[in-house]
Amino acid sequence: MKNVFSVIKRPIITEKGLDQKEENSTLCFEVNVHANKRAVKEAVEKLFKVKVASVNTSNFYGKQRRRGRFSGYKADWKKAYVRLKPGEEMIEYAENA
Numbered sequence: 258m259k260n261v262f263s264v265i266k267r268p269i270i271t272e273k274g275l276d277q278k279e280e281n282s283t284l285c286f287e288v289n290v291h292a293n294k295r296a297v298k299e300a301v302e303k304l305f306k307v308k309v310a311s312v313n314t315s316n317f318y319g320k321q322r323r324r325g326r327f328s329g330y331k332a333d334w335k336k337a338y339v340r341l342k343p344g345e346e347m348i349e350y351a352e353n354a
Contacts, residue, residue: 264292264300268350269336277338284339284348288314297337308342 266287268274274285288297294312301309315338319331341347 261300261304264289264296265304270350278347282341282343282345282347284341286337286339288335288337290316290333290335292335292337294337297339301339305348307345307348309339310342311340313338313340 266289269285269287271285277283277285284301286297286301292300294314297312297314298309301307301312315336317334317336319333321328321330
């Protein structure tokens with residue numbers, strides 16, 4: 258994974274994600290399924306110029322979806338919780354209002 262944009266797909270902006278951001282200095286991203294914790298850490302540090310304390314990841318498997326008589330599966334995806342070191346400035350990509 259050489260390109261940071263091939264590792265980090267998008268920030269996840271949900272109530273839980275924004276609460277984690279404010280309370281625990283933790284950012285939430287959708288990342289590439291094949292990215293490991295080290296690649297996510299390096300990508301966030303390079304992209305946002307902050308120091309990362311830890312990275313936790315979780316895999317989500319695609320659910321079956323039906324459209325009339327046709328059925329298929331949603332894509333598998335991976336979520337990463339990135340905790341910043343104390344004293345680092347929080348990245349602002351959404352506000353919890």
